[in-house]
C-alpha cells in the first residue's frame with residue numbers, strides 16, 4: 001500500500017517511499033546502495049558502486065547543454081536510527097512505517113531518514129526524467145555520513161569531472177550553506193599517582209546545565225560541567241583528594257553534568273553550594289550541586305595529582321577560540337572538552353576540535369599538545385576532517401541566489417555553519433570546487449519526531465530543476 005502515492009512531485013515521493021522500505025542505517029547501506037545501482041542500470045546510465053557502498057551515477061547533458069560544465073548532485077544514503085522505547089521496528093530488517101500528518105511525513109516511532117533520503121529521491125527522479133534541461137550530471141550518494149562521513153572520506157573522486165557541487169543535506173528551505181567547519185578528535189592522558197586513603201568520601205555532582213551541540217551551541221555561554229568541576233577542585237582545602245572523576249559521554253556534546261568523588265575530612269556541601277551559586281547566570285540558571293556521603297575508598301590520588309587535575313581542567317583551552325572575520329557571528333575555531341574519565345591511574349580527557357580555516361586545526365592541536373606536556377601528559381589527535389572554506393567568488397552561489405529571488409521575490413539566507421558537512425571532503429579532493437548545501441524543511445532530525453515537509457520538498461525540487469536549467 002502506497003502512503004505517499006498522492007504526494008507531489010510524484011516520482012520524488014515514489015523513490016522516497018521505496019528507500020524507506022529498505023533498511024539503511026549507518027553501517028548498513030549495502031541494500032540501498034544496490035537499489036540505487038539497479039535504478040541507474042535500468043535507466044541505462046553509467047554507474048559505479050565502491051566497496052564502501054558509495055554510488056556514482058552519470059547522466060549525459062540534455063540537448064543543447066553538452067558544452068556546459070558538469071554538475072555534481074550529492075547526498076548521503078545512510079540515516080540515523082533512533083526509535084521510541086516501545087517501537088517494535090528492527091532497523092536492520094524492517095522498513096519504516098510511514099504516515100502523513102497534514103503537510104508532514106513521519107515514520108511511526110522512528111526517525112524518518114528524510115535526512116538524507118530526500119536528496120537521494122530527488123536525484124533519482126532527476127536521473128529518470130528525460131524532459132528536464134540540465135548540464136552533464138554526476139550524482140554521488142555517499143555512506144555513513146552520520147557516524148563520521150566515512151563514505152565521503154574514502155570516495156575516489158578521480159572519476160568526477162564536475163567542479164560544481166550541489167549538496168542536498170540541509171534541513172531548512174531558504175537557507176544556502178556555503179562553508180562549514182572541519183575538525184578532529186583529540187585525547188589527552190595525564191598520569192596520576194595513587195596513595196592510601198582513610199578519610200571519608202563525598203560524591204559531588206554538578207548538574208542541571210544545558211549542554212548542547214559542541215559546534216552549534218559552543219558560543220551560547222553555557223558552562224562545561226568538566227571545566228566547572230576543575231574550578232571547584234581548585235577551591236578545596238589542601239587535605240582533599242580526588243578519588244575519581246567523570247563527566248560527559250560524547251566528545252561533540254557539551255557536558256551538562258560532571259561528578260567527582262573526593263576524600264575529605266569535612267563535609268563539602270556548603271563549599272559546593274557556595275561555588276555553584278557564583279556560577280549560576282542566565283545561560284546556566286539550572287545549575288545545582290548535589291553532595292552525598294560515599295563509603296570510604298581505600299585509595300585516592302595524591303595531593304599533587306589532585307591539584308594537577310584541578311589546574312588542568314580549569315585552564316585547558318576550551319570553548320570559542322576565534323570568531324570569523326568574514327561572517328558576522330560565526331564561530332571560526334572552537335573546541336569542546338566532551339568526555340572526562342579516570343582509567344586506572346590516568347585522567348583521560350577527549351576534545352572535539354572545530355574550525356572553518358584548515359590551518360587553524362593544526363595550530364589548535366599543537367596548543368593542546370603543549371598543554372598536555374605542561375601537565376606531564378600526552379596528547380593524540382585523530383579523525384581529522386577538512387573544513388569547507390568560504391569561497392569569495394562562487395558562480396553556483398550567485399546562480400542559486402538569483403534563481404531563488406526570481407522564484408520567490410525574496411533573498412535566501414546565505415550562511416556558514418560551525419559543524420561538519422561532507423562538502424569539506426569534496427573540496428579537499430576536487431581543486432577549486434564550487435559548492436552549496438541546501439534542502440527542504442525538516443523538523444527534529446535524528447529523533448523519532450523527525451518530519452519532512454511535502455510542500456517544501458515540492459518547492460525545493462522545483463528550485464533544483466531550475467538551477468540545473470540555469471547552470
Ligand SMILES: [Zn+2]
Pocket residue numbers: 076115116145169
Ligand atoms: Zn544528513
